[in-house]
Amino acid sequence: MTRFIPLICTLMLGIAPLAHAHHSGAAFDPDIKVAVDGTVNHVEWTSPHARLYVDSKDGEGNVVTWDFELPSPVTLMRRGWSKSSLPIGANVHVEGIRAREYPTIAVAKKVLNDGKSLFE
Amino acid sequence: MKQLTAVCIFLLAPALGTAQWLDYPTANVPKLEDGSPNLAAPVPRTADGKPDLSGMWYAMEVFHDCVGQTECIAQMGLPMDQRNIGRTLEEGLPFQDWAREVVGRRTARKSQDDPHARCLPPNFPRAYSFPQYVKFVQTPELIVMLHEFNASYRQVFLDGRPLPEEPFPAWNGYSVGHWEGDTLVIESNGFRDELWLDLAGSPLTDEARITERLTRKDYGHLDIEVTVNDPKAYTRPWTVTLHQEIVLNTGMFEEICLENEQDVKLLSP
Known part of the structure; x- marks a missing residue:
């Protein structure tokens, strides 16, 4: 119920649904799905897409920094995010669709912080 | 519905209270009895009688x-x-x-x-x-x-x-x-x-x-x-x-x- 309320509020206040924009999707392969657990390296709060960089350990314990594309900051703000929603070091679980030719770049489809969904 | 409206306003109160433009209320919105916007209300008109598309x-x-x-x-x-x-x-x-x-x-x-x-x-x-x-x-x-x-x-x-x-x-x-x-x-x-x-x-x-x-x-x-x-x-x-x-x-x-x-x-x- 707690998670429901913000969405209902959003609809009641006439705010439009979440939608990705600007790019065609050609750069990303919908059949290559990724799920990453890690900590926030930093966030770029810019147009046309905010970007979330996540440090995650690979199978050999090396730190890999993922580059996740989020919706625009305006879209995120309308969903209750702010520039400080994900501070450096925060624990995140991110699911997304990978870039066709770049193994650590993806469009995020779901972001959880300490188990709580920020968007999906 | 009224309770939900109240909850929504409560949750967003910090934003509304500090007049954030993200949630700034639109003026002169026709309302239903429960306070929600009446989207079926008549078309507003300008001073010269035309439909106002603003x-x-x-x-x-x-x-x-x-x-x-x-x-x-x-x-x-x-x-x-x-x-x-x-x-x-x-x-x-x-x-x-x-x-x-x-x-x-x-x-x-x-x-x-x-x-x-x-x-x-x-x-x-x-x-x-x-x-x-x-x-x-x-x-x-x-x-x-x-x-x-x-x-x-x-x-x-x-x-x-x-x-x-x-x-x-x-x-x-x-x-x-x-x-x-x-x-x-x-x-x-x-x-x-x-x-x-x-x-x-x-x-x-x-x-x-x-x-x-x-x-x-x-x-x-x-x-x-x-x-x-x-x-x-x-x-x-x-x-x-x-x-x-x-x-x-x-x-x-x-x-x-x-x-x-x-x-x-x-x-x-």
Whole structure:
């Protein structure tokens, strides 16, 4: 119920649904799905897409920094995010669709912080 | 419903209390008994008796049916007219042969050649169907349409001037309008060549003449009947109607695409 309320509020206040924009999707392969657990390296709060960089350990314990594309900051703000929603070091679980030719770049489809969904 | 409204206001109270523009309440919204907006209320009128089209508008019909498929995932949540402006035409858009071939190629390349993907302007009438908001500001002699994408604008002159002859080609073209009863009729020419009307790549050429007939049905709804007469790309004029809903209690915010665009570098040639 707690998670429901913000969405209902959003609809009641006439705010439009979440939608990705600007790019065609050609750069990303919908059949290559990724799920990453890690900590926030930093966030770029810019147009046309905010970007979330996540440090995650690979199978050999090396730190890999993922580059996740989020919706625009305006879209995120309308969903209750702010520039400080994900501070450096925060624990995140991110699911997304990978870039066709770049193994650590993806469009995020779901972001959880300490188990709580920020968007999906 | 009242309880839910109260909860929503409570949750957003910090934002409302500090007058954040993100949630700034729209003035003079007609309300139902429970306090929610009455979208079926009568159309507001200007001092000179015309329907007032002022307000923020958004495409009503949004794509969400991507069950069991993967290619369409990137388009989930996009207005349906943005995917294909001719989607409601039984036989599709009446392309000239070269245009049909071009659209096939653009679609096969997953729209990676879309000017929009390179941060170029949200040209009208395609602009009505982007996920960003459009705001109409209406005066007796001019309607300005503001668009969040690249903080761009379009002017529709209501001062009786004729369309220009051989104008400098423009992404939005050049527009004049007049009232026919309660319908605003907009005529446009002077479009730049090789524009896209949707993600599929439906063309708009420099020979196009576009007529829009805008009718505000009630407080919350605006119909835009678009007729495209572009003999270079299509075998005959065609007409579609875009359905818009009013957006309340928020504002227009810039989305400046070139600020940090990082997708073009990921594309193969």
